[in-house]
Amino acid sequence: MALSVLLPLLSGCSSGNLTMPSLDWLPSPTDWFSEEATVDQQISSAVSNGSSGCVELPAEALRKINWTRVPEIDIRVRNDEFEPMVITLRQGWPYIMTIHNRDFDDHGFHAPEFFESVSVIMTTIDGQRASNNCYDSVTVPPRKSAAIRLIAAVDGHYEFNDSSSIIPGFAATNAIGVINIELREDPLDKTMK
DSSP, X not given: OOHHHHOOXXXXXXXXXXXXXXXXXXXXXXXXXXXXXXXXXXXHHHHHHOTTSOOOOOHHHHHTOOTTXXXXXXXXXXXXXXXXXXXXXXTTOEEEEEEEEOSSSOEEEEOHHHHHSEEEEEEEETTEXXXXXXXXXXXXXXXXXXXXXXXXXXXXXXXXXXXXXXXXXXXXXXXXXXXXXXXXEOTTOTTOO
């Protein structure tokens, strides 16, 4: 089966005072970017400079990530419901988000605002790598999984739903949830309180 059929990636991209903990396996934010700019400035620049609206981060920041040791988020779709329905990420952290379709029908993970607010590094569906990392949703075939390596770039509250249940003009009735990306205090900015 052709990769384009197996990987149906749909349409293109159209709180509190938390500090980032010191973890040996995670580069500090100041290590990820040049000293001339803070993490937030680099991310804002990447968002505004990208013609597609997707976040792209500097290659030097990505080289420092050990993907075998980043936090993993497992999302399961079963009986037309996502589990968990609420996901919390921290701004500036890398994650591997795996969506497991446990049903016998296709399910979509539709989250356009979320995908515009993260940097998707790599996407695989059933072990096959997608050629496009800028999208609104991912369709996961029955009894398969999609793994998305990403960096949570822009803080905020993002809803997701099952794109296979979306009918234009009607609200989604099954498989909905929310992702919260918590604001990370920039250690270089001491004015945030």
